[in-house]
Structure formats: structure tokens, C-alpha cells
Amino acid sequence: MARAATTSDPFNAVAEPRRRDILAFLAGRERSVSEIVAALGLEQPSISKHLRVLREVDLVRVRREGRQKLYRTNAVALRPLHEWTGEFERFWRDTLNRVKERAERSTAGASEPESEG
Amino acid sequence: MARAATTSDPFNAVAEPRRRDILAFLAGRERSVSEIVAALGLEQPSISKHLRVLREVDLVRVRREGRQKLYRTNAVALRPLHEWTGEFERFWRDTLNRVKERAERSTAGASEPESEG
DNA sequence: ACAATACATTCCTATATGGGAATATGTCAA
DNA sequence: TTGACATATTCCCATATAGGAATGTATTGT
Numbered sequence: 001m002a003r004a005a006t007t008s009d010p011f012n013a014v015a016e017p018r019r020r021d022i023l024a025f026l027a028g029r030e031r032s033v034s035e036i037v038a039a040l041g042l043e044q045p046s047i048s049k050h051l052r053v054l055r056e057v058d059l060v061r062v063r064r065e066g067r068q069k070l071y072r073t074n075a076v077a078l079r080p081l082h083e084w085t086g087e088f089e090r091f092w093r094d095t096l097n098r099v100k101e102r103a104e105r106s107t108a109g110a111s112e113p114e115s116e117g
Numbered sequence: 118m119a120r121a122a123t124t125s126d127p128f129n130a131v132a133e134p135r136r137r138d139i140l141a142f143l144a145g146r147e148r149s150v151s152e153i154v155a156a157l158g159l160e161q162p163s164i165s166k167h168l169r170v171l172r173e174v175d176l177v178r179v180r181r182e183g184r185q186k187l188y189r190t191n192a193v194a195l196r197p198l199h200e201w202t203g204e205f206e207r208f209w210r211d212t213l214n215r216v217k218e219r220a221e222r223s224t225a226g227a228s229e230p231e232s233e234g
Numbered sequence: 235a236c237a238a239t240a241c242a243t244t245c246c247t248a249t250a251t252g253g254g255a256a257t258a259t260g261t262c263a264a
Numbered sequence: 265t266t267g268a269c270a271t272a273t274t275c276c277c278a279t280a281t282a283g284g285a286a287t288g289t290a291t292t293g294t
Contacts, residue, residue: 001247001248001249001250001281001282001283002248002249002250002251002280002281002282003120003132003133003249003250003251003280003281003282004132004133004134004250005250005251006132006250006251009132009134011131011132011134011137012132014128015120015123015126015128015129015131015132016120016121016251016252017121017126017128018252020128020201023205024204027204027205027208028208028211032270032271033270033271033272034269034270034271042253043253043254043255044270044271044272045253045254045255045256045271045272045273045274046252046253046254047271048271048272048273049252049253049272049273050252051271051272052272052273064260064261066261066262066270067260067261067262067268067269067270067271068261068269068270068271069270069271069272073205073208074212075205075206075208075209075212076208076209076212076213078202078205078209079202079209081198081202082199082202082203082205082206084137085195085196085198085199085202086199087141087144088140088144088190088192088195088199089192089199091144091145091190091192091193092192092193092195092196094145095191095192095193096193118251118252118253118277118278118279118280119250119251119252119278119279119280119281120250120251120252120279120280120281121280122279122280122281123280123281133281133282135282149240149241150240150241150242151239151240151241159283160283160284160285161240161241161242162241162242162243162244162283162284162285162286163282163283163284164241165241165242165243166242166243166282166283167282168241168242169242169243181290181291183240183291183292184238184239184240184241184290184291184292185239185240185241185291186240186241186242235294236293236294237292237293237294238291238292238293238294239290239291239292239293240289240290240291240292241288241289241290241291242287242288242289242290243286243287243288243289244285244286244287244288245284245285245286245287246283246284246285246286247282247283247284248281248282248283249280249281249282250279250280250281250282251278251279251280251281252277252278252279252280253276253277253278254275254276254277255274255275255276256273256274256275256276257272257273257274257275258271258272258273258274259270259271259272259273260269260270260271260272261268261269261270261271262267262268262269262270263266263267263268263269264265264266264267264268
């Protein structure tokens with residue numbers, strides 16, 4: 001078996017660097033496909049395919065405007081990823097604090113008890 | 118071409134659900150491979166392969182303890198993902214605020230002019 | 235040295251892409 | 265309707281897995 005379909009999983013959808021570029025480019029601002037093509041420097045079909053993936057996990061929204069289609073990042077769909085990674089924040093803070101404490105101890109001399117966090 | 122190698126990219130590494138499970142299981146706590154196998158219910162070789170991927174992007178750290186190897190999540194390696202998704206936070210907050218305002222307006226009565234984009 | 239335990243790696247296979255090229259679909263202008 | 269423009273989809277192919285099975289390697293105990 002290969003990896004889970006990107007189509008069903010936002011984690012998978014943003015695993016592709018180009019798609020992250022697209023999401024950043026479309027954040028807070030509508031853009032036509034042509035503009036994305038120009039900005040990203042990929043072929044139009046590639047962009048369309050990436051946009052499709054993003055659409056299917058609701059990471060972007062579209063609306064038609066004449067011949068064009070205007071895409072925009074649906075930022076809230078990134079929230080689960082932000083929250084999932086956020087679960088680990090206290091752990092990396094612990095790590096960073098330990099590093100910091102160690103640094104301070106070796107700088108200040110080894111007498112003071114550290115009371116951080 | 119297929120997707121970029123998971124080996125070089127933490128975004129790719131966490132795109133796999135099993136690997137997210139492993140990271141959660143190893144957060145803040147060392148565990149032997151056997152324990153991971155027992156907890157995740159996958160074959161030992163599969164676990165070892167996932168662990169290798171996670172190691173290569175520094176999402177886990179190992180140390181040997183006799184015959185066992187003790188793994189632990191290196192949470193700080195998730196920080197870039199947290200920060201990347203965090204870039205979008207203000208956008209989804211805007212969205213949620215608009216939704217909220219709209220709800221409040223329609224609850225409080227429909228006297229105010231709507232000037233939404 | 236030899237056996238047992240704990241992991242890691244290799245081989246094989248089915249599947250999921252991602253990009254390029256060609257083609258199809260949709261919309262507007264004349 | 266015809267033509268041009270803007271996107272989307274399909275076909276083809278090379279590559280990157282993920283899991284299963286078998287095998288290799290490291291460490292401890294006797």
C-alpha cells in the first residue's frame with residue numbers, strides 16, 4: 001500500500017511544498033488561476049491539479065468570476081494541524097527551558113536555583 | 118515524479134497517520150520499540166520503518182538501553198509546522214469573527230446595513 | 235561459542251502520486 | 265455560431281512509498 005490519499009487528509013495535502021506555496025499565496029486574497037500560475041511558475045495543469053487536491057480537503061474555496069475562477073485559502077481548515085502540533089508545544093518548551101537553564105547555570109556560575117515556567 | 122521524499126521533510130513525515138500516532142505516543146516519555154509495537158498494533162518491521170523516517174527528520178531521538186532502544190519525540194522539530202500553520206491564524210480568526218458578527222446581528226434584529234465582501 | 239531477545243534492513247508488490255502533453259469544458263466577445 | 269481565453273481533466277510514466285515476509289545485526293545470558 002502507498003500513503004493515504006492526499007484527497008482525504010489535510011496533513012497529506014500540505015505535505016506537498018507547492019501546495020503550501022499556493023496556500024500562502026492565496027491567504028486573505030482572492031487570486032485567479034492564471035495569477036497563481038504566474039506566481040508559482042508551474043504549468044497551468046499542475047496548478048489546477050494542486051488546486052483540486054486543496055479543494056477536496058476544503059483548504060481553498062473557489063468562485064467563478066466571468067471566465068476566471070478566483071481561489072482563496074480557507075484558513076480555518078488549517079486549524080486542526082495547528083492544534084495537533086500545538087499539543088506538543090509544552091514538550092518543546094520544556095526542552096528549550098532546560099537548554100536555557102543549562103546555559104544560564106554555566107554562565108552565572110552554579111549557585112542559584114532556577115525557578116522558571 | 119512522485120511526492121518529495123518523506124525523509125527530507127517533516128511535513129511529509131507527519132502526513133502518515135501512523136507516524137502521528139507514534140509521535141503522540143512518544144511525547145514526553147521514552148518507550149521501547151516493543152512498547153510502540155504493542156500500542157500501535159502494527160508489525161515490528163513497519164514500526165521500525167516509521168521510526169527510521171521520523172529519525173531522519175529528527176522528529177524522534179533514540180538511545181540504546183541494553184537490548185532495547187528507547188525512543189522519544191523530539192517535539193521541537195514540530196515547531197516549524199506549528200509556526201507555518203500559525204501564519205494563517207489571523208485569517209481564520211477573521212473568518213470566525215465574521216461568522217460570529219453575522220450571527221449576533223441576525224439575533225439582535227436586522228436593522229444594520231450589511232457591508233460584507 | 236551459542237541461543238535468545240530486540241531491532242533494523244532488504245526484497246517484493248500494489249498503489250498513490252506529480253509533472254508533461256494533449257484534450258476537454260466553460261465563458262465571453264464579435 | 266465562431267473564435268479566443270481561462271481552467272480542468274485525461275493519459276502516460278517515473279518514482280516514492282507502506283506493509284508483509286524473510287533475513288541481518290547487536291546485545292545479553294549461560
